[in-house]
Amino acid sequence: MARERRRPTSSAADEPGSVPERLDQAVLREQPTLTALDVAAETGVTIDQVRRLWRALGFPEMATERAFGESDATAVSTLMTLVDSGVIEFDMAVNMTRGIGQTMSRLADWEVATLAGRVEELEAGEDATGSRVGSALRLIEEMSGPFEEMLVYAWRRHLAAAVARMEAMGAEREDLHTVDVTVGFADLVSFTALSNQIDRDELGDLVEKFEARCHDVVSVHGGRIIKSLGDSVLFVISDPTAAIAVAEGIINVIGRDARMPDVRVGLASGAVVPRLGDVFGPPVNMAARLTTVARRNRLIIDQTTADLLPSDEFEWRRLPARPVRGFGLVEPVAVRRR
Structure with a gap:
């Protein structure tokens, strides 16, 4: 059964803006409106668990800052549903989160470094927006969907390859930890x-x-x-x-x-x-x-x-x-x- 989330009440000052003006908000597709305590309250987990997962992703700890959005709460809720159902333990969830964080951090750095040159090309061309930020926003909008699909595709292919390696190894040895x-x-x-x-x-x-x-x-x-x-x-x-x-x-x-x-x-x-x-x-x-x-x-x-x-x-x-x-x-x- 999916974990039920409790939504905190918010004031008008908490409402996100209509158009994100920052690149990070364009990527996240939302403005940060929640604190770590809000995420814990929405998802029904402890604040310590929220902080452990956030650190495992590779980010500095946030205290009272409004650094989170609904997508963060959804991610915590989805992961904790697996823990609640007994599929994995919380410590294992933290380890998996750490692996995802390390992998995605390197991929994100590579992607930004690679696309920086493309932003310069766009801004020097006929379709220039007048600022690097404008060209970057356009590139994000055009690439996000297809690139996300490629991420899932590549993950599935590599998962299948890893399972095949495990099967081949398991046929020859009892210790699957080495x-x-x-x-x-x-x-x-x-x-x-x-x-x-x-x-x-x-x-x-x-x-x-x-x-x-x-x-x-x-x-x-x-x-x-x-x-x-x-x-x-x-x-x-x-x-x-x-x-x-x-x-x-x-x-x-x-x-x-x-x-x-x-x-x-x-x-x-x-x-x-x-x-x-x-x-x-x-x-x-x-x-x-x-x-x-x-x-x-x-x-x-x-x-x-x-x-x-x-x-x-x-x-x-x-x-x-x-x-x-x-x-x-x-x-x-x-x-x-x-």
Whole structure:
């Protein structure tokens, strides 16, 4: 049964304006008229629960400010209906909210940065509105509906892929809290020094090109980008042979391009713990550490990955042991195709 919401009475001063003049109100399609206490009263939850969910989304805590609208109250009510029905516990709802917040925050930043150039183009064209705000408002109006549909579509496709991975994993192991994967870490060489030599726009273009090319290579081979940190990309893939192909592809599209910095790639295999879209475990740390060992435009792997590769396709050799932070002395492995 849906949670019943109680609507607070409001004065004329609380009524939203007829036309939103701010960009954030154009996006939200409403003016903020409710405090956190109002949201709690409408939805029948405690103020502490409202604040936990708001923080989990990634926003600073609001006390008495009128920072919320009816859509915020509806979202809380919808989520708490799942909790009340026993489908999920509240702590799980907070964790899911945190995952959504982290994902959507990065997506929103990317979208705004990408569309900023389009706003400039619109304002410089024949259909200029006379202000950047006007062009931005028009772009928001034209894009919001189709982009929201694409978000739901992409979420469903990725959910289906994640379920398929879970099914395949569950057929082989009892512990569904860990997965056996090959973790890859690709790192641009001398990125800090380079960032001090080029202007901000060039740096942004370089980072975007690096991330986009790595994403395309990883996706083609059935892997998944976990996160990118500007000068590095972390990915996972279930097949170590495919991981080698990914590493070779990244080196080819990044390191062999004279317009891009050199790149180093490390691979390590083993059990990791998926959590909120991220992965944790020794293979993650090992893959990152191996990039400090690799030469420019070269791939270095750990012994576990080497042991998983088909001997008729690859040959490998151990490199001299060297100290690796967190692992002591490690013998990295160089690999090549036969």
